[in-house]
Amino acid sequence: MTKQIVGRVDKIDFPKLELFNIDAKIDTGAYTSAIHCSQIIEEETGLKCTFYSKGHPNFSGKEVVFKQYSRTDVKSSNGYKENRFKIKSEVIFFGKTYKINLTLSTRDDMKFPVLIGRQFLNKKFLVDVDEQNISFNKKQA
Numbered sequence: 001m002t003k004q005i006v007g008r009v010d011k012i013d014f015p016k017l018e019l020f021n022i023d024a025k026i027d028t029g030a031y032t033s034a035i036h037c038s039q040i041i042e043e044e045t046g047l048k049c050t051f052y053s054k055g056h057p058n059f060s061g062k063e064v065v066f067k068q069y070s071r072t073d074v075k076s077s078n079g080y081k082e083n084r085f086k087i088k089s090e091v092i093f094f095g096k097t098y099k100i101n102l103t104l105s106t107r108d109d110m111k112f113p114v115l116i117g118r119q120f121l122n123k124k125f126l127v128d129v130d131e132q133n134i135s136f137n138k139k140q141a
């Protein structure tokens with residue numbers, strides 16, 4: 001199986017979350033993938049998450065309730081360990097839909113609202129750090 005080449009950043013879609021053309025950093029230093037969520041509240045009905053970010057207009061404030069979720073420990077590059085909620089969703093790269101595990105994190109102070117980590121990239125993609133928006137540009141063509 002040949003691997004698709006992806007750049008260091010891209011704009012991707014999360015159809016089940018109704019999030020489209022979302023800026024994502026392809027991060028081979030991260031094991032898990034993460035998505036920005038401005039409010040994360042665990043309730044009896046499920047996990048409530050608000051996709052809002054002032055700096056990212058495609059994060060318009062949609063509230064989503066996840067019935068199925070789990071928790072996982074994530075270690076940052078500086079060694080700090082954080083216990084985060086994890087959800088399963090779908091992401092589109094190059095017109096193909098893939099299943100993806102995403103940890104929910106407040107990334108307001110980050111340039112990219114989404115990080116795509118090695119767990120997702122493994123066996124599917126090669127990263128060319130000289131390239132960007134390859135999947136998005138193919139969608140536009």
